[in-house]
Amino acid sequence: MNLFAEIRGLVIGALEQMQAGGELPGDVAFDNVSVEPPRDTAHGDMATNAAMVLAKAARRKPRDIAEALAPRLATDARIEVAEVAGPGFINLRLAPGVWRGIVAGILEHGIDYGRSDMGAGQKVNVEYVSANPTGPLHVGHTRGAVFGDALASLLDYTGHDVTREYYINDGGAQVDVLARSVYLRYLEALGQEVAFEEGTYPGDYLIPVGQKLAEMKGDRWVGQPESVWLAEIREFATDEMMALIREDLAALGVVMDVFFSEKSLYGTGRIEAAIEALREKGLIYRGVLEPPKGKMPEDWEPREQLLFRSTAHGDDVDRPIQKSDGSWTYFAPDIAYHYDKITRGFDQLIDVFGADHGGYVKRMKAAVSALSDGRVPLDIKLTQLVKLWKNGEPFKMSKRAGNFVTLRDVVDQVGPDVTRFVMLTRKNDAPLDFDFDKVLEQSRENPVFYVQYAHARVMSVMRKAAEAGIAADDATLRAADLSKLSHEAEIAVAKKLAEWPRLVEIAARLHEPHRIAFYLYELAGDFHALWNRGNDLPELRFLQEGDAATSQAKMALARAVAVVISAGLGILGVEPAQEMR
Known part of the structure; x- marks a missing residue:
């Protein structure tokens, strides 16, 4: 049930009639014809760009096409007015009964109102978080986790077959550093004095890991060289850190379908197989790269390397995949992954990275394009930094983590629902200020409260109706006489509800779940405005x-608002509030 799609279908049908009548060439395509809300609501309820986008191909003036199209649209019972504006836009005003029908449709479909099959079962892999398994997740990971999880839910809601995936970066040198840090905590647990050198991980979170290791191994590794214990502690520490990370994600309401280990790519022939696949396409060669632009590093020297011809797939320069000592660069296992x-x-891949991975986008897209022969698109979404504030000052680091604020610090302060919603109140590539005081205040300036309050108000109405003996179950509200909804403020809420399915599809197509949060805030605003007008207009x-029938019609509208808010919050991973405390 998508009113905008239905009216677009009406427009396309009228254009096809014009083709059949010779008013438009038969080979003109309608792919770019759209129907959307006008920027100025004074212009109408919807507008179509049909005449504007078809004029060139049809070799006709836009206004001539519009003046032939508008009368055809006006014959439909849903259209009260179809008027040509400016150079050829057509503004449409819909009959009030159409908007009341939206309310009825929402109550009929429930939270499936807005759900679509636009994804057509496409298999989509959304990889997000993928933090190094060296400690608890920090606030930057929190934003990526929320964004990725909401995007996965949004794609699922629009008919995609979604896999949520975490790439465990356990193949690099940082995991050796973790093992050495755990060894120090192990010695400390056995009563030895230890010193954390620069480059190790001093956070308190490793204390219980060292204690657990001491309980398991006793003093077996005390005084032993690294070659004796490094491999075993490395594996043990990685497992412990991943258990901690899973707990952090669970606290945020994030559950992954797949945890993929980078380490599993080494020594198994999988990296070699991926490189060979590129070699067979003529994209692997030995060569010397140009020196880096800008200031020349002192240790730079031209040397022959094994290179991936990534410029053949849109990259700026070709990329090394093997070092001069024969070991793989960090890019090689990522290619294999x-x-x-x-x-x-998978039909589509989405990677959610931190802002510091901006330089990685083109090379990774080039690799996926080459390996899939352009069949599988890769979209890399970068999440910008989060600045934390409390009492008007930057929020300090976590002692437990050692040098950063953790995900658990944030969730423990404000809860998972507030954390998730606030992380989606800005587009992913825009910086975000997270003020612990403001996200908990009860005001319109706090979008979390504003949306939750709208849902809670609806629930309050339903409870009061029950106390007054007015039936307010969904079956009764579906049968209500909605013609009693006639005030412009009521119709305005219904119009906003009609935008939901269209908004969902746009957000899913652009991979922008923040649009859901923005929409919910706007819907809540329209609902609160209606509620407040009731203070002046009984x-x-x-x-x-004394008027159950009119009450039920109005409650049907309120219930429809709650249904859409609940569906939207569900996509964001937030529980709707039943009452405000």
């Missing part, structure tokens, strides 16, 4: 004393 995703049959109050 994405090759694995492709061979698993006829707008949701419960009309």
Whole structure:
């Protein structure tokens, strides 16, 4: 049920009639014809750009096309007015009954109102968080986790077959550093004095890991060289850190479908297989790269390397995949990992990275394009930094983590629902200020409160109706006489509700879940405005004393608002509030 799609279908049908009548060339395509809300609501309820986008191909003036199209649209019972504006836009005003029908449709479909099959079952892999397994997740990971999880839910809601995936970066030198840090905590647990050198991880979170290791191994590794204990502690520490990370994600309401280990790519031939696949395409060669632009590093020297011809797939320069000592660069296992995703049959890949990975985008896209012969698109979404504030000052680091604020610090302060919603109140590539005081205040300036309050107000109406003996179950509200919804403020809320399915599809197509949060805030605003007008105009109050029929019509509108808010919050991973405390 998508009113904008239905009216677009009406427009396309009228254009096809014009083709059949010779008013438009038969080979003109309608792909770029859209129907959307006008920027100025004074212009109408919807507008179509049909005449504007078809004029060139049809070799006709836009206004001529519009003046032939508008009368055809006006014959539909849903259209009250179809008027040509400016050079050829067509503004449409819909009959009030159309908006009342939206309310009825929402109550019929429930939270499936807005759900679509636009994804057509496409298999999509969304990889997010993917933090190094060296400690608890920090606030930057929190934003990526929320964004990725909401995007996955949004794609699922629009008919995609979604896999949520975490790439465990356990193949690099940082895990050796973790093992050495755990060894120090192990010695400390056995009563020895230890010193954390620069480059190790001094956070308190490793204290219980060292204690657990001491309980398991006793003093077996005391005084032993690194070659004796490094490999075993490395594996043990990685497992412990991943258990901690899973707990952190669970606290935020994030559950992954797949945890993929980078380490599993080494020594198994999988990196070699991916490189060979590129070699067979003529994209691997030995060569010397140009020196880096800008200030020349003192240790730079031209040397022959094994290179991936990534410039053949849109990159700025070709990329090294093997070092001069024969070991793989960090890019090689990432190529292999994405090759694995492709061979698993995904139709689309999405990677959610931190802002510091901006320089990584083109090379990774080039690799996926090459490995899939351009069949599998890769979208890399970068999440910008989060600045934390409390009492008007930057929020200090966590002692437990050692040098950063953790995910658990944030969730423990404000809860998972507030954390998730606030993290989506800005586009992913825009910086975000997270003020612990403001996100908990009860005001319109706090979008979390504003949306939750709208849902809680609806629930309050339903409870009061029950106390007054007015039936307010969904079956009764579906049968209500909605013609009693006639005030412009009521119709304005219904119009906003009609935008929901269109908004969902746009957000899913652009991979922008923040649009859901923005929409919910706007819907809540329209609902609160209607509620507040009831303070001055008693006829707008949701419960009309002595008039159950009118009350039920108005409650049907309120219930529709709650249904859409609940669906939207569900996509964001937030529980709707039943009452405000």
